[in-house]
Amino acid sequence: MGNISIDIENVTVAYHGKVALHSASIKLEEGVICGLVGMNGAGKSTLFKAIMGFVKPVRGKISIQGLPIHQVQKRNLVAYVPQSEEVDWNFPVNVYDVVMMGRYGYMNVLRIPRSIDKKVVQESLERVGLWDLRFKQIGELSGGQKKRAFFARALAQQGTVLLLDEPFAGVDIKTEKLMIDMLMELRQAGYTILISTHDLASITTFCDQVVLINRTILAYGSTSEVFTEENLSRTFGGSVGDFSGAKTNSRYLH
């Protein structure tokens, strides 16, 4: 048994009185990749936002490595990549600047990069294969490259907890493969990773655990036990059909 890294206890989240996520409890150990699977509107993003402290649960408690979220953020323990970056792609920053933003938590108040920050940024960019494109304005990247840039920023944060909300949406197969390989390397290094995805086929290849969600946690445990056709049909409210081999089952995406 490893240490508990993410501890979600009986969490209920509501928007304007409407419950979006009900009584969710999850405990993730260190060094685990956990897939988060559910229909659109099931509450996946809400769960991420609750973990990050962006929405306040009406009930329940969340801690990471035993600490409340603002402590976790101060200690640079967690990196969060939201579902879609709501950023202005014409903003006058280049790829290098964006990844450097992942290091601000380590810098002094003026955010002047030290040599260690530059080194980590270079490593992160090289890892996602964007070092050569580092001087490009962020909007000049392709869709997949943009995702990789924000992934590199999360890497540069060097937190041991990684929260990825649909990182594969709109990404080409090559980038998805590259990211999955990196996630498996990070697991080796002891990272705890919570990742939501609609790519049911790839989950079995890299997720140790799976959480099935539809406004509450329907099932949760090791992938082999939880990822059954019966559970999936409960999650998606019908028959899933044959998902093995299909990249995504688009019926459940919209």
Add this chain to the structure above:
Amino acid sequence: MDFIQWFAQGFIHWFVAPMQHEFMVKAILVSALVGLVCSALSCYMTLKGWALMGDAVSHAVLPGVVIAYIMNIPLAIGAFVFGVGSVIAIGFIKAKTRIKEDTVIGLVFTGFFALGLVLVSKIRSTIDLTHILFGNVLGISDSDIIQTIIISVITLVTLAILRKDLILFCFDSTHARSIGLNTTFLYYTLLSLLSLTAVAGLQTVGIILVVAMLVTPGATAYLLSDRFDHMTLIAMALGVFSSVMGTYISYHIDGSTGGCIVVVQTILFVLAMIFAPKHGIIAQSKNSEINY
């Protein structure tokens, strides 16, 4: 030889002779400083999409200015209270009603502005409305100069210290929050600076045109650069240039100083819009020819 002589005479007539008047020296220096400060802030306003907010805050400070005048306290304090107050009012109405943000902004700032007009009209004998609305940099008083300097120092120092955090806040506030930055603090810092510079701008170009000082240089620089720091430097250079040239022009043609400054800024914007090396209209149309 003749040309050089002609040119030198023209130069002296245009740029040196006006400096014999003390009021012109003061006016040039104050407008240059205000141009510098407003331009620095304008980069954040343009990138955050806060032009309407800038317009709102700069109008909403009017009652604060009048009340501060009556109470005989620095105008900046009154302006600050009402500038930030208008933003809080906008946030409150937006959260509590179903009315869309731009409507809320429009109704709050006109409401504040109208209140200011009523106040001014009741004490007409002592306060000159046209100076507040259209600026009066050629007749600026020493206490107003000191106030402008204080506002400029506060604004420039704050921007220098919080530059990186504010850039991140404008670019990706979700990430700013996720690394533990206090985005509420950054939001109100930016708005407070907006209220303060509105007062500084009010003295040179007047309430009506302050928003140009807070938007145009940033927008022009945005067309000329893909790096934030370059953009800021370009904006500040443009801001100072426009202010100085505008003030000279207004002296020579005996026209509105604020109007001249903003006209110069707008001309620079139009030039950038057409000729900017990468984001100008000409460059853009050449690009699309290559692509297809």
